[in-house]
Amino acid sequence: MESSIWSRNAKSDVCHFLVAVHFALGFVVARFFLDKFIFRRLAIWLSSNGYAPLKMNEATQAKIAKCSESMWKLAYYATVETFILKITYHEPWFTDTKQYFRGWPDQELKLSLSLFYMCQCGFYIYSIAALLTWETRRKDFAVMMSHHVITVILIGYSYITSFFRIGSIILALHDASDVFLEAAKVFKYSERELGASVCFGLFAISWLLLRLIFFPFWVIKTSRFAFMVYDLVLVHYCILADHASTVIVSLSQL
Numbered sequence: 001m002e003s004s005i006w007s008r009n010a011k012s013d014v015c016h017f018l019v020a021v022h023f024a025l026g027f028v029v030a031r032f033f034l035d036k037f038i039f040r041r042l043a044i045w046l047s048s049n050g051y052a053p054l055k056m057n058e059a060t061q062a063k064i065a066k067c068s069e070s071m072w073k074l075a076y077y078a079t080v081e082t083f084i085l086k087i088t089y090h091e092p093w094f095t096d097t098k099q100y101f102r103g104w105p106d107q108e109l110k111l112s113l114s115l116f117y118m119c120q121c122g123f124y125i126y127s128i129a130a131l132l133t134w135e136t137r138r139k140d141f142a143v144m145m146s147h148h149v150i151t152v153i154l155i156g157y158s159y160i161t162s163f164f165r166i167g168s169i170i171l172a173l174h175d176a177s178d179v180f181l182e183a184a185k186v187f188k189y190s191e192r193e194l195g196a197s198v199c200f201g202l203f204a205i206s207w208l209l210l211r212l213i214f215f216p217f218w219v220i221k222t223s224r225f226a227f228m229v230y231d232l233v234l235v236h237y238c239i240l241a242d243h244a245s246t247v248i249v250s251l252s253q254l
Contacts, residue, residue: 012109012159016118023122024129031130034075035068043067046190065136067189074182076123077175080116084172087112093165097222100166113164120171121155124148166219173215177206 043064087110093099128148131141138144158167184199 012114012162012164014160016114016159017121017156019115019118020121020125023119024125027123027126028129031072031126034072039068039071040064042071043190046186046192062136063189067186069135070182070185070189074179074186077178077182080119080123081172081175081179084116084168084175087116088168088172091165094169097218100169100219100222105162107162107165109162109164113168116168116171117155117159117164121152121159124151124155128152166222170215170219173210173219176210177203180206 047060047064047067088094091099093102128145131145131148155167155171158164158170180199180203184196184203187193187195187199
């Protein structure tokens with residue numbers, strides 16, 4: 001039996017979102033130092049092929065900023081994806097979708113899963129602020145802003161209503177594709193076309209398998225199964241709202 005602090009159980013509470021705020025502030029600090037001392041320098045090195053000096057005109061500066069931004073997102077998504085797979089891999093509900101709702105709403109909430117939720121919520125709170133301030137303003141600004149706001153609402157809702165099993169799986173499914181997308185962008189901005197093509201191909205495959213096949217035909221199908229088995233009116237409304245929000249997020253990224 002596990003005795004680690006990560007296995008300690010708790011109940012979801014609104015007060016836990018103070019941790020998310022602290023995560024958001026921590027991301028601001030981390031982004032500043034990583035940009036200044038690692039990502040920007042690495043972006044310049046990649047863009048110059050490691051030896052040729054760059055002409056730092058406006059276009060080059062913009063490309064370096066975008067490359068650095070994608071490195072930050074790649075580092076984040078790869079880290080949280082590894083973390084959520086590590087803490088859920090040995091859980092019975094990782095492979096058995098029927099376990100998503102068994103014992104709801106009194107399912108155990110381990111500290112590791114609670115921290116994952118607060119980290120994710122904090123990241124998207126930070127992302128809203130970053131999008132409004134220092135990140136490169138793109139044509140899809142409105143789409144990305146709505147995506148971040150919806151994601152914060154979805155994560156908060158899923159946590160408070162104790163749907164953290166299915167919620168963590170949904171977040172893992174979506175973040176996996178983002179790892180390949182941001183890696184492809186880094187290769188593209190640094191003009192490494194082969195790496196960009198490979199990563200875009202992996203992104204397309206992961207999007208198809210995880211978001212367009214596994215998510216609707218396993219995750220949503222399981223929710224419908226739960227309606228018939230438990231016959232709980234509250235579960236009906238909560239899961240429908242949960243999936244509706246997630247589908248909107250998925251469509252906003254197409």
